[in-house]
Amino acid sequence: MYVSWVDYKKAYDSVPHSWLLKCLQMLKVNDKTTKFLESAMKNWKTQLTINNQIVGQCNIRRGIFQGDSLSPLLFIAAMIPLSTILNNTKKGYQLEKDGQRISHLLYMDDLKLYGKNKEEIDSLTATVFDFSKDIGMEFGISKCATMAIKAGKMEDAPDLILPDGQEVHGLRTDESYKYLGMLESDTIKQTEMKRKIVQEYRKRVRKILKSYLDAGNTIRAINVWAVSAFRYSSGILDWTKTELREIDAKTRKLLTLYKAHHPRASTARLYLPREEGGRGLKSLEQCIEEDNTAIAEYLRNSHEQMLKRVSEERIIKAEGSAEELKVQMKLDRLAEWKEKALHGQYPRQIEAVTLSKDTFQWLSRGKLKKETEGLIIAAQDQALRTNAIKCHIDGLGGSPLCRLCGEKEETVDHLVSSCSKIAQTDYKGRHDKVAANLHWSLCKQFGFERSQKWYEHRAEKVLENDNHKLLWDFEIKTDKVIEARRPDLVIVDKRAREALIIDVAVPGDARVAAKELEKQIKYQDLAIEMQRLWELRKIKVVPIVIGALGAVPTALHTHLKALKVEDVSVEQLQRTAVLGTAYILRRYLKV
Numbered sequence: 152m153y154v155s156w157v158d159y160k161k162a163y164d165s166v167p168h169s170w171l172l173k174c175l176q177m178l179k180v181n182d183k184t185t186k187f188l189e190s191a192m193k194n195w196k197t198q199l200t201i202n203n204q205i206v207g208q209c210n211i212r213r214g215i216f217q218g219d220s221l222s223p224l225l226f227i228a229a230m231i232p233l234s235t236i237l238n239n240t241k242k243g244y245q246l247e248k249d250g251q252r253i254s255h256l257l258y259m260d261d262l263k264l265y266g267k268n269k270e271e272i273d274s275l276t277a278t279v280f281d282f283s284k285d286i287g288m289e290f291g292i293s294k295c296a297t298m299a300i301k302a303g304k305m306e307d308a309p310d311l312i313l314p315d316g317q318e319v320h321g322l323r324t325d326e327s328y329k330y331l332g333m334l335e336s337d338t339i340k341q342t343e344m345k346r347k348i349v350q351e352y353r354k355r356v357r358k359i360l361k362s363y364l365d366a367g368n369t370i371r372a373i374n375v376w377a378v379s380a381f382r383y384s385s386g387i388l389d390w391t392k393t394e395l396r397e398i399d400a401k402t403r404k405l406l407t408l409y410k411a412h413h414p415r416a417s418t419a420r421l422y423l424p425r426e427e428g429g430r431g432l433k434s435l436e437q438c439i440e441e442d443n444t445a446i447a448e449y450l451r452n453s454h455e456q457m458l459k460r461v462s463e464e465r466i467i468k469a470e471g472s473a474e475e476l477k478v479q480m481k482l483d484r485l486a487e488w489k490e491k492a493l494h495g496q497y498p499r500q501i502e503a504v505t506l507s508k509d510t511f512q513w514l515s516r517g518k519l520k521k522e523t524e525g526l527i528i529a530a531q532d533q534a535l536r537t538n539a540i541k542c543h544i545d546g547l548g549g550s551p552l553c554r555l556c557g558e559k560e561e562t563v564d565h566l567v568s569s570c571s572k573i574a575q576t577d578y579k580g581r582h583d584k585v586a587a588n589l590h591w592s593l594c595k596q597f598g599f600e601r602s603q604k605w606y607e608h609r610a611e612k613v614l615e616n617d618n619h620k621l622l623w624d625f626e627i628k629t630d631k632v633i634e635a636r637r638p639d640l641v642i643v644d645k646r647a648r649e650a651l652i653i654d655v656a657v658p659g660d661a662r663v664a665a666k667e668l669e670k671q672i673k674y675q676d677l678a679i680e681m682q683r684l685w686e687l688r689k690i691k692v693v694p695i696v697i698g699a700l701g702a703v704p705t706a707l708h709t710h711l712k713a714l715k716v717e718d719v720s721v722e723q724l725q726r727t728a729v730l731g732t733a734y735i736l737r738r739y740l741k742v
Contacts, residue, residue, distance in 0.1 A: 223259065246460075272297065324336075385439050413534045426508075507704060514701070518722075535740055
């Protein structure tokens, strides 16, 4: 077999408009479409500038635009006649007697010719050269090559002489050609291509992790930019599961190096969708398996003789559909995450409590820094080395009691929501930030003065205008003794003679539903007394409860709607609470 690779010099830039229009006519494209394109082409212009000064205008009389969605279709239309001519030559390579003859493979401007001997490959290359010259396109000689295979082995190929005397380089046995991104000679250069792809993949992952992208965009960038460089090899390179798992493991090490992932956090969770509580990273092992399954499925359903043959030979061994595989792998990972003794504590806890689907909204939005997101995920996975973990799990001895209060075991839940020593300092600071977020939004809604950014907001004790009164951490005077008479916020609608008592809480995630009920009961007596003393028509208690690690009770949306405030989002309140928790963890665990 003889092979010739043809590369065009500035293919998009050189295809003539007259040839494009002729091809559209030959393909019987609708007259109106052809006339529209002809009219548009006459108006294609560009401005020439030097030092930001326009020096002239240039009419574009040949070539099509890179990046324009119509250009690939136009270019394909321009190359269809060449493909037809090559098929009509009756030359090419046959895999078996009376089998289909393959004269060429064509992908956009990348052309690969096949001949059974040197005379055929010379003839096919000359045919392409003459056709290209006729339509005004040129070979990029330096990027063209030819190859000879005899008795199944590659041997030094003589240079191929074109009709105009130019020489196409003949590959030597130690050389290869890069076609559609893959190095090939008589076979695909598996080892070299794997090394190059892994190197490029890691380089891209490192660049992304060094950037200042937030957590969500960091993962998206890896999935879109880094993984795509690797995924291109699906169905071409023979990746083993061991190789793919090793590369996935090294990716996790890079994430750990840049503090985007804790080394003891759940691996299964890292690859789950964000709305399911995962990080959304694409596993290379899963990507390659999905792609191979999709290719195998496509081959099985193909009516093309050659593709059916590939399917029959089971060159790509995969069963089922890619979608079924994707769903099954997600279910397997969810099960693996939840079944783990430590990692599974959080999903088991929140499943035991009626929680909203928005519990992972902060994760879906991905607006935290990658270091902060990694820390909160590690806290949920019980991966942080608290005293209780060191004592009971790591077997390091020492006291499991809290380093601050010394009263209870130091678990993540205890440290972020139950330690008496920091209840009036760090917990209060976190609580006040969530309440300030609400206060800032209420100020905007009711026309009170506020700072430009909510996190710079300083709440006034009393704000009042003709229509509304807004109280912040204000002790309500009552005729009888009521213990709970200092809610976080009170809104009074003077015209409607209605009021809302708002109280904020940031408890442990397993206790959000109980805390919500506790708040409603706690302020009922105050609500009754205020309605009587202030002569209100209606008063309602609105508990705003967010878990320290982001859990959301199902009724939170209903409570926020009662406030009639447009700017308050569950995700913003979650993010505020979670940032406060991250501060506490960093401060006391030194992570």
